[in-house]
Amino acid sequence: xxxxxxxxxxxxxxxxxxxxxxxxxxxxxxxxxxxxxxxxxxxxxxxxxxxxxxxxxxxxxxxxxxxxxxxxxxxxxxxxxxxxxxxxxxxxxxxxxxxxxxxxxxxxxxxxxxxxxxxxxxxxxxxxxxxxxxxxxxxxxxxxxxxxxxxxxxxxxxxxxxxxxxxxxxxxxxxxxxxxxxxxxxxxxxxxxxxxx
Amino acid sequence: xxxxxxxxxxxxxxxxxxxxxxxxxxxxxxxxxxxxxxxxxxxxxxxxxxxxxxxxxxxxxxxxxxxxxxxxxxxxxxxxxxxxxxxxxxxx
Numbered sequence: 098x099x100x101x102x103x104x105x106x107x108x109x110x111x112x113x114x115x116x117x118x119x120x121x122x123x124x125x126x127x128x129x130x131x132x133x134x135x136x137x138x139x140x141x142x143x144x145x146x147x148x149x150x151x152x153x154x155x156x157x158x159x160x161x162x163x164x165x166x167x168x169x170x171x172x173x174x175x176x177x178x179x180x181x182x183x184x185x186x187x188x189x190x191x192x193x194x195x196x197x198x199x200x201x202x203x204x205x206x207x208x209x210x211x212x213x214x215x216x217x218x219x220x221x222x223x224x225x226x227x228x229x230x231x232x233x234x235x236x237x238x239x240x241x242x243x244x245x246x247x248x249x250x251x252x253x254x255x256x257x258x259x260x261x262x263x264x265x266x267x268x269x270x271x272x273x274x275x276x277x278x279x280x281x282x283x284x285x286x287x288x289x290x291x292x293x294x
Numbered sequence: 295x296x297x298x299x300x301x302x303x304x305x306x307x308x309x310x311x312x313x314x315x316x317x318x319x320x321x322x323x324x325x326x327x328x329x330x331x332x333x334x335x336x337x338x339x340x341x342x343x344x345x346x347x348x349x350x351x352x353x354x355x356x357x358x359x360x361x362x363x364x365x366x367x368x369x370x371x372x373x374x375x376x377x378x379x380x381x382x383x384x385x386x
Contacts, residue, residue: 165386166386167386168384168385168386169384170382170384190386191382191383191384191385191386192383192385192386193303193304193383193384193385194304194307196302196303196304196383197383198382198383213382214351214353214382215350216350216351217351217382217384218351218381218382218383218384219351220384221384223383223384223385224385225385230385230386258302258303258380260302260303260306262306262307267302269353269355269378269380270358271360272360
């Protein structure tokens with residue numbers, strides 16, 4: 098788990114590993130404490146740092162996959178690049194208010210994050226209804242489990258959209274873009290796409 | 295001749311969804327979506343920039359097929375089209 102933040106009261110509606118008593122603590126420390134209390138048989142490797150271009154590949158290391166728990170696209174795109182480089186899946190999820198989305202990126206087989214979202218939405222302080230990341234996070238966790246088991250159909254080339262205002266899920270079919278700056282075989286060189294307003 | 299416009303997420307909040315619109319007189323995708331978005335200033339501004347083009351981050355689908363926003367201006371519309379307009383969300 099990689100996170101630079103400390104627990105804030107505004108996190109508590111959705112970041113269920115933390116409680117009121119953890120406000121001000123390092124998130125990775127609080128998370129490790131709760132996870133190992135749930136299951137003492139696991140080992141949680143915590144890293145208190147910001148993910149950036151200088152360390153992302155090293156932080157991912159030999160992991161079997163990357164679970165996207167980010168709140169911004171620049172870092173998501175960086176993780177996408179690392180996933181492509183290491184040929185490991187990226188389990189993408191994102192939310193805003195009552196809405197969420199999820200898809201599973203398998204390098205070489207599916208659209209990558211850049212294929213699906215070539216341009217990031219404008220930066221903003223996004224609203225969060227706690228239940229929404231609960232839904233999307235559970236979907237991502239379900240994807241990870243099934244990927245590891247090799248069972249079922251992943252959200253591969255499928256962008257799942259959750260509408261919490263009417264409790265409906267819909268899907269948009271996505272596909273690899275042969276001219277994708279990240280994974281396309283019709284381009285070369287560094288990606289120069291804008292990161293959004 | 296009609297088409298159906300489906301909005302998602304924030305766009306749905308502002309403009310609704312599953313809106314059937316008359317295609318007659320509308321030559322391209324932007325024309326079609328503007329026909330709905332023009333009803334709500336905030337909704338219009340969320341989707342279109344100052345020049346009236348789709349904002350780059352907007353995801354467009356026409357009958358299940360992805361349309362690049364840079365191609366939208368020259369993409370014709372036809373009777374029975376289903377257009378999806380979707381903003382990616384960023385929070386976590």
